[in-house]
Amino acid sequence: MGTGTWWCVAAAVAAWAEVLAAAVLLRARGRGEGGGSARAVPGPEALALLRGGRRAAVTVALVALHQHGAVAAGRKHTIRANGGPGRTRDPVQLGVHRSLRNALALRALALRPEARRAVDGLRAELGRTGLLRPPGRHRAARLLLAAAPPTLGAGLLAAAATGDGPGLLPALALGAPVLLAALALLRLPPATRAARRLLAELRERHPLPEQRHEVTDGRLVRLYVALYGDPALALFLPRFSRDGGLLDRRASGGR
Known part of the structure; x- marks a missing residue:
């Protein structure tokens, strides 16, 4: 495996690490989320x-x-x-x-x-209360997700500089999944599943x-x-x- 290919693989691994860290932050639950206890309905x-x-x-x-x-x-x-x-x-x-x-x-x-x-x-x-993703964690997750494309781009540039990169198709195969995962996480709304369920229940009532x-x-x-x-x-x-x-x-x- 040439040096350029190693750069691409390292960049993809680093980008995946950023995406996975963002996913952990976005899934972190507040004290009131989960569980079966009754929850007071928030104000309008x-x-x-x-x-x-x-x-x-x-x-x-x-x-x-x-x-x-x-x-x-x-x-x-x-x-x-x-x-x-x-x-x-x-x-x-x-x-x-x-x-x-x-x-x-x-x-x-x-x-x-x-x-x-x-x-x-x-x-x-x-x-x-777990109805919104904690604002600080949400911001940090979005920063991590925004960093994933530049991380991949830096790896591709380093591979191109060596002259023995993996080629276009292998590079796309390495980079496309992590970019799609980052995009999917960026589209997650700030409201949690518990909040969306609460809103649906209230609309039904x-x-x-x-x-x-x-x-x-x-x-x-x-x-x-x-x-x-x-x-x-x-x-x-x-x-x-x-x-x-x-x-x-x-x-x-x-x-």
């Missing part, structure tokens, strides 16, 4: 975070604030504060409201420091109503928005959602 902002990420959690917080008269739709598909936050103690709602010193579009609002810190705190809490007047409880409205996103927004809060830019206009053809 947490459920939205599990379903759709940061923007979904901020959207549910805005729905709650709107129900209390604390925010309203602004100009050009923005959200503005409409007085104080009321008596809410929810950290995400408070962080979102503090971010609205000026009217902001939803995308910009979700990135404001106060809102980001509040959602990150909720994310860390869900990571400890709470199917989206056909008529708005069937639901009069504001908390239930937030639950539906957390579980279903845009369809629930369009059903229960059509004007606020449209004027405030909460609906995904890409999906509806708006941009």
Whole structure:
């Protein structure tokens, strides 16, 4: 076996080590995952975070604030504060409201420091209960997976420099499986299997109503928005959602 072939094999082994280490990090369970004990159902902002990420959690917080008269739709598909936050103690709602010193579009609002810190705190809490992959481990795993292609590339370059590499087809046979494995792991959602099972159970117990007047409880409205996103927004809060830019206009053809 020539020196170039050894470089390719060594690079493939190193890339596999990175992928396997990432897989271990992504499979690491929080304290609340697994087991058969009953689990308290998280609040609407947490459920939205599990379903759709940061923007979904901020959207549910805005729905709650709107129900209390604390925010309203602004100009050009923005959200503005409409007085104080009321008596809410929810950290995400408070962080979102503090971010609205000026009217902001939803995308910009979700990135404001106060809102980001509040959602990150909720994310860390869900990571400890096993519903989200722990954020630190998730980031570390993604860094390891991102390092796999350069590791392979360095081996191929070193093999090419020696002039006695294994050739294109053997190199592809060595590199393609690890790249496919890295891609598959990169596509894993932050929500764990336990979270996806919880969301499915809640959707089964709470199917989206056909008529708005069937639901009069504001908390239930937030639950539906957390579980279903845009369809629930369009059903229960059509004007606020449209004027405030909460609906995904890409999906509806708006941009």
